[in-house]
Amino acid sequence: xxxxxxxxxxxxxxxxxxxxxxxxxxxxxxxxxxxxxxxxxxxxxxxxxxxxxxxxxxxxxxxxxxxxxxxxxxxxxxxxxxxxxxxxxxxxxxxxxxxxxxxxxxxxxxxxxxxxxxxxxxxxxxxxxxxxxxxxxxxxxxxxxxxxxxxxxxxxxxxx
Numbered sequence: 058x059x060x061x062x063x064x065x066x067x068x069x070x071x072x073x074x075x076x077x078x079x080x081x082x083x084x085x086x087x088x089x090x091x092x093x094x095x096x097x098x099x100x101x102x103x104x105x106x107x108x109x110x111x112x113x114x115x116x117x118x119x120x121x122x123x124x125x126x127x128x129x130x131x132x133x134x135x136x137x138x139x140x141x142x143x144x145x146x147x148x149x150x151x152x153x154x155x156x157x158x159x160x161x162x163x164x165x166x167x168x169x170x171x172x173x174x175x176x177x178x179x180x181x182x183x184x185x186x187x188x189x190x191x192x193x194x195x196x197x198x199x200x201x202x203x204x205x206x207x208x209x210x211x212x213x214x215x216x217x
Contacts, residue, residue: 060103060110060132062140070096076109077127086126087190087197088160088210089183093126101144103130103137113141123149125159128168142175146215157215162187163208164201177213186210 065073074096077084084096093116100114111130117123125145130138149157159177161168173179187208191197200206 058105060105060137062144063102063104065098065100065102065112065114069102072109073102073112076112080129082196083194085194087194088124088126089186090189090193092193095127098126100127101141103141111137111141113145115145117154121152121154122156122158123154125157128159138171139175142172146176146217149215150217159213160210161213163211164203164205169211169213172213176215176217178216179211180214181212183210183212184208 063069074084077095081095084094086093086095093114095114098114098116100112102109103111110132111128113128114126115123116126123145125142128138128141130141146157148154158180159172160183161172163182169179185208187197187210190210198207
């Protein structure tokens with residue numbers, strides 16, 4: 058069964074808060090030194106019945122630049138992450154946002170592959186930014202599951 062993609066609404070926020078705590082250890086994410094409260098951001102959820110199959114969150118700043126803050130997909134290789142991402146890309150194109158971008162960590166090779174395949178290009182590396190982010194969110198691990206030191210933020214920008 059293909060999950061439904063629904064906009065995040067206030068009724069979902071407690072469920073999302075619990076979900077982010079279980080998935081990430083916290084409902085906070087840090088990128089470029091900014092603390093994001095994931096369960097308060099706009100976005101979309103892939104739902105199959107009562108089960109969350111994926112979530113994307115984003116924030117739009119006053120300059121109409123949109124940062125994708127998080128993207129999670131739990132049934133991999135079924136197009137859920139792609140469908141969620143496309144919802145935000147569609148909003149970007151429809152609303153004429155100035156920029157669509159995201160940050161990932163240097164160890165996240167799957168994300169780097171995923172986003173580049175979908176029109177995002179590497180635009181910046183922020184050396185040792187994650188070392189700084191740990192001062193705000195100490196639960197960020199030092200190493201990935203496969204032993205890569207997690208230290209740098211990599212920015213990708215949508216170029217369609």
